[in-house]
Amino acid sequence: EDSPWVVVGPGNWMWTDITRTRLRQYAVIERSSAILRQPTGPEGTWGCRVRVSPGAGGAGMLFLADAAAQTGFLAWLGGEWGNGALMLYRLPLDGLWSGAQGCWHYDTDYILRAEARGGQVRAQLFSADGALLQESPWAPMTEEERARQGYLGFMTWMGCAEFWGFPGAEGAEEIAQGAAAAAPQVPAAGDIGKGWFALGDGAWEWANDALRQTARPVHAIALCTDIRGGLGRWKCRVKLSQGATAGLVFQASRDAKEGFAALLAPDGFRLEDLSGRVLWRDDKVRYQADSEYLIEGEVLVDRVAARLRDAAGNVLSESPAVYVPASNNDRLGHLGVLSHSAPAQFSAFGLTR
Numbered sequence: 343e344d345s346p347w348v349v350v351g352p353g354n355w356m357w358t359d360i361t362r363t364r365l366r367q368y369a370v371i372e373r374s375s376a377i378l379r380q381p382t383g384p385e386g387t388w389g390c391r392v393r394v395s396p397g398a399g400g401a402g403m404l405f406l407a408d409a410a411a412q413t414g415f416l417a418w419l420g421g422e423w424g425n426g427a428l429m430l431y432r433l434p435l436d437g438l439w440s441g442a443q444g445c446w447h448y449d450t451d452y453i454l455r456a457e458a459r460g461g462q463v464r465a466q467l468f469s470a471d472g473a474l475l476q477e478s479p480w481a482p483m484t485e486e487e488r489a490r491q492g493y494l495g496f497m498t499w500m501g502c503a504e505f506w507g508f509p510g511a512e513g514a515e516e517i518a519q520g521a522a523a524a525a526p527q528v529p530a531a532g533d534i535g536k537g538w539f540a541l542g543d544g545a546w547e548w549a550n551d552a553l554r555q556t557a558r559p560v561h562a563i564a565l566c567t568d569i570r571g572g573l574g575r576w577k578c579r580v581k582l583s584q585g586a587t588a589g590l591v592f593q594a595s596r597d598a599k600e601g602f603a604a605l606l607a608p609d610g611f612r613l614e615d616l617s618g619r620v621l622w623r624d625d626k627v628r629y630q631a632d633s634e635y636l637i638e639g640e641v642l643v644d645r646v647a648a649r650l651r652d653a654a655g656n657v658l659s660e661s662p663a664v665y666v667p668a669s670n671n672d673r674l675g676h677l678g679v680l681s682h683s684a685p686a687q688f689s690a691f692g693l694t695r
Contacts, residue, residue, distance in 0.1 A: 347376055347377065349374065351373055366504040367401075367502055370398075370501050373499050375404065375495055377407060377411065377493050377495035378495060378508075382493070384458060389453060390496070391506050392496075392503060392504070393450065394448055394449075398498060398501020399420070400421075401419055401496070402418035402429075403416070403494070403505075405417065406463075406490060414432075416432075416497065417456045424448040425444050427443050429441070430464070441476040441478070452470065452475075453470065462481060463480070464478045466478070534547075534553075537568040538553065540563070541564070542561045543561065546562075549687070553687070554688075564679050565596065565598065565676045566691060569676065571593070572673060572674050573641050576593070576641070577590065577694075578590045578637060578689065578690060580635055580687065581686065582632075586631075587605055587606070587682050589637050589680055590605075590639050592604070592675070592693075594675045594678050595676075596676065600615075602615055604649075604650070611624045611650045613639075613647070624661075634652075635652060636652070636655065637650055647661050647662065677692075
């Protein structure tokens with residue numbers, strides 16, 4: 343009774359070891375679900391890593407679900423056994439979409455990701471290294487669903503599967519905003535000109551010397567191959583549309599898995615590493631849409647800092663120097679920009695050593 347987890351149906355759900363980072367359903371039974379009774383939603387992003395055992399009919403992730411797995415949604419690896427497709431269901435079992443077969447296989451690690459935004463839901467499937475394999479179109483939610491909170495959970499059918507990298511498990515890989523580990527920076531890169539390339543799901547264009555991100559992406563990054571270094575002060579100017587989160591990426595690896603970001607968001611200004619872990623934040627800052635700001639990131643051997651200025655150069659917010667792992671000390675990385683949720687514009691890029 344004290345556990346936040348509830349099991350629906352038969353099954354044998356257990357942690358694989360004492361670290362409680364990986365949850366496995368061990369029984370070969372028809373259908374079983376484990377639900378984490380910690381409410382989220384009605385909008386958000388959910389994710390996990392999953393491996394389906396040989397012989398199983400399928401496995402997947404519940405989101406915005408109730409404790410009986412009768413309402414909510416299911417991002418599902420189903421179809422042909424061991425050679426199937428990503429599917430999206432409305433619980434209990436109303437099929438909303440199915441992808442092409444041959445997309446997932448037994449004993450292979452995948453990332454499942456789901457999102458509810460703007461009265462719609464979708465599901466995505468990534469390889470273990472973050473390459474997008476399949477994604478559903480956006481499906482409309484009902485009016486009741488748009489206001490409903492629910493739970494994250496997992497389901498198996500006719501066999502065993504293992505799940506990890508989800509929030510709420512003791513010692514688990516933390517998922518920022520519900521899914522950092524399961525919502526990676528998708529590494530399919532695209533050349534966007536002037537020595538820049540894009541990662542993720544944004545739409546980029548140049549307006550003279552300003553770089554614009556014009557979509558409403560989940561996570562869009564652009565990196566500059568020509569500005570590269572380590573120690574020093576990194577900077578760019580940014581204009582945000584209403585509701586956007588955007589800012590400077592600095593000392594970033596080419597795959598955007600290492601490095602830092604100084605981000606201006608509707609709820610404040612913050613310094614993060616590129617795994618999504620927040621190193622410092624100022625919740626009092628509020629930006630004005632379409633106003634220009636100068637964002638600076640500073641690398642000081644074993645510490646990093648962030649600074650926000652208005653267009654005239656006046657300091658609006660400034661972090662202390664935050665200690666970071668020694669592995670950062672000698673890394674040479676790129677300057678970049680990050681955008682999600684709404685359009686943003688970036689300009690005046692630089693690194694002063």
